[in-house]
Structures are given as structure tokens and as C-alpha cells.
Amino acid sequence: MSQHRHPGASGRAGVVPALPDLPEATVARLPEYLRALHNLAETGHETISSEGLASAAGVNSAKLRKDLSQLGSYGTRGVGYDVALLIDQIEYVLGLTQRRAVALVGVGNLGHALAGYDGFATRGFRIAALFDADPKRVGEEISGLVVRHIDDLPRVAAEEAIAIGVIATPAAAAQRVADELVAVGVTSILNFAPCVLSVPDGVDVRKVDLAIELQILSFHEHRKASLTRLPATGGSTLTALPGGLAAPDTQEAIGT
Amino acid sequence: MSQHRHPGASGRAGVVPALPDLPEATVARLPEYLRALHNLAETGHETISSEGLASAAGVNSAKLRKDLSQLGSYGTRGVGYDVALLIDQIEYVLGLTQRRAVALVGVGNLGHALAGYDGFATRGFRIAALFDADPKRVGEEISGLVVRHIDDLPRVAAEEAIAIGVIATPAAAAQRVADELVAVGVTSILNFAPCVLSVPDGVDVRKVDLAIELQILSFHEHRKASLTRLPATGGSTLTALPGGLAAPDTQEAIGT
DNA sequence: CGCGATTTGTGCACGTCTTCACAAGCGCCT
DNA sequence: AGGCGCTTGTGAAGACGTGCACAAATCGCG
Ligand SMILES: NC(=O)c1ccc[n+]([C@@H]2O[C@H](COP(=O)([O-])OP(=O)(O)OC[C@H]3O[C@@H](n4cnc5c(N)ncnc54)[C@H](O)[C@@H]3O)[C@@H](O)[C@H]2O)c1
Ligand SMILES: NC(=O)c1ccc[n+]([C@@H]2O[C@H](COP(=O)([O-])OP(=O)(O)OC[C@H]3O[C@@H](n4cnc5c(N)ncnc54)[C@H](O)[C@@H]3O)[C@@H](O)[C@H]2O)c1
Numbered sequence: 001m002s003q004h005r006h007p008g009a010s011g012r013a014g015v016v017p018a019l020p021d022l023p024e025a026t027v028a029r030l031p032e033y034l035r036a037l038h039n040l041a042e043t044g045h046e047t048i049s050s051e052g053l054a055s056a057a058g059v060n061s062a063k064l065r066k067d068l069s070q071l072g073s074y075g076t077r078g079v080g081y082d083v084a085l086l087i088d089q090i091e092y093v094l095g096l097t098q099r100r101a102v103a104l105v106g107v108g109n110l111g112h113a114l115a116g117y118d119g120f121a122t123r124g125f126r127i128a129a130l131f132d133a134d135p136k137r138v139g140e141e142i143s144g145l146v147v148r149h150i151d152d153l154p155r156v157a158a159e160e161a162i163a164i165g166v167i168a169t170p171a172a173a174a175q176r177v178a179d180e181l182v183a184v185g186v187t188s189i190l191n192f193a194p195c196v197l198s199v200p201d202g203v204d205v206r207k208v209d210l211a212i213e214l215q216i217l218s219f220h221e222h223r224k225a226s227l228t229r230l231p232a233t234g235g236s237t238l239t240a241l242p243g244g245l246a247a248p249d250t251q252e253a254i255g256t
Numbered sequence: 257m258s259q260h261r262h263p264g265a266s267g268r269a270g271v272v273p274a275l276p277d278l279p280e281a282t283v284a285r286l287p288e289y290l291r292a293l294h295n296l297a298e299t300g301h302e303t304i305s306s307e308g309l310a311s312a313a314g315v316n317s318a319k320l321r322k323d324l325s326q327l328g329s330y331g332t333r334g335v336g337y338d339v340a341l342l343i344d345q346i347e348y349v350l351g352l353t354q355r356r357a358v359a360l361v362g363v364g365n366l367g368h369a370l371a372g373y374d375g376f377a378t379r380g381f382r383i384a385a386l387f388d389a390d391p392k393r394v395g396e397e398i399s400g401l402v403v404r405h406i407d408d409l410p411r412v413a414a415e416e417a418i419a420i421g422v423i424a425t426p427a428a429a430a431q432r433v434a435d436e437l438v439a440v441g442v443t444s445i446l447n448f449a450p451c452v453l454s455v456p457d458g459v460d461v462r463k464v465d466l467a468i469e470l471q472i473l474s475f476h477e478h479r480k481a482s483l484t485r486l487p488a489t490g491g492s493t494l495t496a497l498p499g500g501l502a503a504p505d506t507q508e509a510i511g512t
Numbered sequence: 513c514g515c516g517a518t519t520t521g522t523g524c525a526c527g528t529c530t531t532c533a534c535a536a537g538c539g540c541c542t
Numbered sequence: 543a544g545g546c547g548c549t550t551g552t553g554a555a556g557a558c559g560t561g562c563a564c565a566a567a568t569c570g571c572g
Contacts, residue, residue, distance in 0.1 A: 022475075214376075215286070215380065220444060
């Protein structure tokens with residue numbers, strides 16, 4: 001049970017491997033590998049090569065192998081990776097062996113969609129509670145859960161072990177909600193409101209902002225348009241974009 | 257005293273302002289700066305220092321200055337940046353001087369929320385059309401737009417200049433929809449379905465996957481939990497995370 | 513049992529991103 | 543006019559991430 005982890009010395013004690021400290025870029029890709037692996041498992045694959053998994057996940061195979069090697073050696077040379085084993089490993093590393101409880105705050109337009117989303121349940125999470133500040137919304141039942149008032153957060157948090165808070169309120173309320181989540185011990189927040197949150201050390205915030213994604217796409221549109229106005233410098237100018245175009249979570253022109 | 261520009265007025269015809277090819281990491285942050293600048297403009301600020309803008313955008317000031325310097329020299333030493341001018345500059349670079357038309361495909365749970373989202377309009381975009389494959393959904397009116405059948409996509413695309421396609425269908429349909437979008441000339445896609453899309457060169461795809469975000473948070477939860485089980489190595493172990501913890505679009509522990 | 517085909521794991525080189533630290537530039541005040 | 547304080551813009555260094563290319567390991571087969 002008690003496991004020691006020292007920087008550099010990844011001594012593995014018995015069955016449970018020590019949590020290695022993975023590069024953040026790797027962590028961001030593991031969920032994608034996991035999804036691809038589940039697909040493969042469903043279609044009857046027992047093993048998969050790095051090449052096969054890489055293409056299913058939309059990355060390059062060298063990168064995939066390097067990522068997986070960070071978790072330990074779970075492949076077999078000449079054969080590939082055992083799909084079931086790898087799923088277990090990645091789920092373990094991502095902390096998905098326990099189904100984490102999620103609290104969703106802000107049951108408006110977006111919040112309703114999220115509350116009804118089955119992707120929570122199928123991918124390792126459980127919506128434990130819904131909150132809103134609007135009295136007209138409190139009491140409403142959404143896919144089996146009753147919306148509670150945000151003031152009940154402390155009480156509910158004491159009952160359920162809330163691991164992650166999701167903020168789907170207007171931006172103006174987001175900081176206040178974040179503070180309230182932090183106050184009841186939540187140390188991971190997913191923020192859909194378009195604003196920056198201030199949180200204490202040790203609390204992780206990830207942000208999803210639709211408009212930012214669109215604006216990044218807009219930039220590339222603008223750029224592509226300005227390129228086509230240039231005198232032809234050779235063949236297809238569109239593919240002459242700089243190599244680094246692919247952002248951390250952008251896929252660009254992965255061939256068929 | 258170099259170039260100033262007006263949307264549609266000066267220097268657009270012959271003298272192309274030479275779109276610099278920005279580092280992708282910079283492009284991903286510009287929208288955040290833009291949002292912060294709009295907030296500042298609304299609260300009456302005419303100029304802002306790199307320090308002030310950086311904290312409003314949740315980044316470090318050196319990074320912000322380097323990012324902005326990529327666009328040209330639009331700051332004044334000893335003073336800061338002119339808020340209005342910088343807004344114009346960033347909007348120009350991001351290609352927001354023209355309001356781009358967005359087609360939303362898949363008007364289900366999530367699609368409804370997106371269709372009613374005012375963040376499109378307020379941040380440079382216009383929902384031009386809604387599509388679905390379900391005959392029961394076709395004809396429904398959502399915030400002023402009528403849902404059309406996906407088979408009408410070619411006709412609508414000919415009328416409106418669709419710049420960006422947003423996919424909010426189940427994963428099983430996403431590739432097919434992407435192909436149809438590409439076929440009518442769309443070169444930028446925002447994909448909410450949890451799957452990898454194959455597109456030809458020159459087409460940009462960005463993905464938003466809620467479950468991936470949650471799983472990344474889960475990893476850090478798992479990690480924090482395993483750290484607290486360690487014998488105290490002196491002081492607050494939670495802040496002893498490696499410096500690179502902050503992912504491209506993660507904010508971690510930005511002090512109050 | 514040994515050999516060839518296959519595929520992993522990784523050393524290495526290269527490119528990108530971040531951060532520091534400071535010179536250069538600007539406005540204000542005297 | 544000149545000096546002073548403030549802030550930008552950037553060179554350089556280091557951290558980080560990526561992709562190539564190949565040795566090492568394993569399997570299947572004769
Ligand atoms: N609708 C979308 O598709 C979409 C897409 C991307 C981002 N967003 C962002 O998500 C957020 C929510 O969007 P929406 O369209 O659902 O807005 P909405 O106005 O429909 O819903 C917001 C909900 O939050 C509740 N709320 C307000 N203050 C609260 C508080 N202090 N505590 C608890 N609940 C509170 C309101 O009562 C309301 O029910 C916004 O910040 C929006 O910018 C929305
Ligand atoms: N609901 C959420 O909060 C949420 C969050 C994150 C991601 N997602 C993802 O977004 C997607 C949509 O989720 P949802 O909850 O809205 O699902 P949904 O089933 O409610 O809606 C999907 C819609 O797409 C339509 N559709 C199916 N095939 C189509 C086709 N070929 N062309 C056009 N339209 C088609 C369906 O008729 C339906 O209206 C899914 O991939 C889901 O995983 C949803």
C-alpha cells in the first residue's frame with residue numbers, strides 16, 4: 001500500500017508500480033490512447049502494434065512508443081502491446097481505477113447538455129451533484145439528479161467525496177464559484193466560463209473555451225487565405241506550412 | 257510610426273500586411289489576450305502594461321511581451337500598450353475583421369447549447385446554419401435559425417461562405433460529417449465528438465473532448481494523493497510539483 | 513535449434529517554448 | 543534641457559518536446 005517515489009529511482013514495489021512523474025505532454029495524450037484502446041478491445045483486438053495504435057490515436061508511432069515507455073515496458077517486441085493490459089495500466093496511471101465524483105455548477109444552457117452527457121459515466125466519472133444559484137432551477141430533475149442550491153455545496157461535499165468541480169456559470173460568477181469549490185476541498189476544476197480563475201497552489205484548473213478554439217481556427221483560415229494570394233512558390237502552398245503547426249491538441253492533415 | 261490599419265480601409269488592397277507566421281503557442285494565447293483587452297477597454301483603461309495584461313490573461317509578463325513583439329512594436333516604453341490599438345491588431349492577425357460564418361452539424365443535446373450560445377456572436381463569429389440528419393429535428397427553429405437536413409449542406413454552402421464547421425454529432429457520424437464538410441470546401445473544423453478525424457492536407461481540425469480534460473485532471477488528483485502519502489520531505493509537498501506542470505492550456509496555481 | 517521477420521525501447525539531434533535579465537526608449541518632472 | 547523612473551523589446555540560456563534511426567528482444571518457422 002505505502003509506496004515510495006523518489007525522483008529518478010523508480011523502484012517498483014511489488015504489484016503496484018510507483019507513480020512516475022510523466023511529462024505533461026504525455027499525460028495529455030494518454031486519454032486519447034485509452035479511448036483508441038477501448039475501441040480496439042471492442043473490435044476484438046488482443047494486441048496492437050505501436051503503429052496501429054498510433055494511427056488510431058492520430059499521433060506518430062515514435063511519440064506513442066516514447067509515451068508508453070514512460071509507464072514501463074508493457075509491450076512485447078515483435079508482437080506489440082497487449083490491449084487489455086495497456087488499458088489497465090493507463091487507467092491506473094490516470095487514476096481511473098476509482099470512479100471520481102464530479103460536481104457540476106451552473107445548470108443553464110450548457111450545464112443541461114453536460115448533465116445529460118453519457119461520456120462522464122462511460123469514461124471513468126460520476127456526476128455526483130448539480131448546483132445552481134437560481135431558485136427557479138433548484139429542485140429541477142435532470143437525468144436522475146435533482147438540482148441543488150449552491151449554498152448546499154458544503155453539505156453535499158461532506159457527503160460525497162467531490163474530486164472535480166465543473167464550472168458552467170456565466171464568467172461573472174465563475175471566480176466566486178471556484179472559491180466556493182476550493183473552500184470545500186476541491187482541488188481540480190474544469191472551467192467553461194471564458195475567464196481566468198485565481199486558485200491557491202495545489203489546485204489545478206483546466207479551461208475549455210469554445211471561442212478561443214474558433215479564433216485559433218480563424219487565424220489559420222486567415223493565414224491560408226493570405227498564402228493563396230501570394231505568387232505561387234511551387235506546388236501546393238497549403239502544405240508548405242511550418243512543421244510546428246500542429247498545436248498540442250490540434251491535428252492537422254493526418255493522411256487517410 | 258509604422259503601419260496603422262483600419263478594418264477594410266487602408267492598405268488592404270495592394271500592400272498585404274505580411275502576415276507573420278507566428279509560433280503556434282503564441283497563436284493559442286492571442287485570443288486570451290484579446291478577451292482580457294476587451295474587459296480592460298470596457299472598464300475604461302486606455303493603456304495597459306505588460307504586467308497588467310499578463311495578470312489579466314493569466315500568463316507571465318515576459319511571455320506576453322514576447323508574444324506581442326511577434327506582431328510588431330505596438331507598445332510604448334515607459335507607458336505600456338494602447339488597449340484599442342492592440343485589440344485592432346490582434347483581431348486583424350486572428351482574421352476577425354471579417355465575421356466568419358460557422359456551420360453547426362448535429363443539433364442534439366450539446367448542439368442545442370451551442371446554437372444558443374451568444375459567445376459566437378460576441379467574439380467574431382456568426383452561426384450561419386444548423387444541420388442534422390434526424391428528420392424529426394429538421395425544421396425546428398433554434399434561436400432564430402431553422403435546422404436543415406445535412407443533405408442541404410452543399411446548397412447552403414454555396415449561398416453562405418462557410419468558414420468553419422462545428423461537429424456535434426455522435427462519434428460514429430463524425431468522420432462522415434467531416435468528409436461532407438471538406439467536400440463543400442470547409443477547411444477548418446472544430447470537433448466535439450470523441451474520435452480522430454482524417455482530413456486532407458490543408459484542413460485544420462481542433463478537438464474539444466470533455467472526458468480528456470477530466471482524465472487529465474484525474475491524473476493530477478491521483479498524483480497529488482500519492483504525494484501526500486509520502487513521508488514529508490520538508491515543507492509543502494504540493495508545490496513541489498515539477499515546473500513544467502502547466503500544460504499548454506492549463507493554469508495551475510496562479511496566485512491571488 | 514537457429515534464423516529471419518518484426519516490433520519495441522531509446523540515444524541523439526533538432527526544433528520549439530519559456531524565462532531571465534538588461535539595454536534601449538519614452539514620458540514626466542524639475 | 544537633462545536626468546530619472548518606468549516599461550518595452552530581445553538576446554541568450556535552458557527546459558521541454560519531437561522524430562529519426564537503430565540495437566535489442568521476441569516470435570514463428572523450417
Ligand atoms: N452554451 C454554450 O454552448 C457555451 C459554450 C461554451 C462556453 N459557454 C460558457 O459556459 C457558461 C454557461 O453558459 P450557458 O449558456 O449555460 O449560460 P446560462 O446563462 O444558460 O447558464 C448559467 C447558469 O449558471 C447559473 N448561475 C449563475 N450564477 C451562479 C452561481 N453563483 N452559482 C451557481 N450557479 C450560478 C445560472 O442560474 C444559470 O442557470 C458561460 O460562461 C458561457 O460563456 C457556454
Ligand atoms: N452533451 C455533452 O455535454 C457533450 C459534451 C462533450 C462532448 N459531447 C459529444 O458531442 C457529440 C454530441 O453529443 P450530444 O449529447 O449532443 O448527442 P445527441 O445524440 O444528443 O445529438 C447528436 C445529434 O447529431 C445528429 N446526427 C447524427 N448523425 C448525424 C449526421 N450524420 N449528420 C448530421 N447530424 C447527425 C443526431 O440526429 C442528433 O441530433 C457526441 O459526440 C458527444 O460525445 C457531448
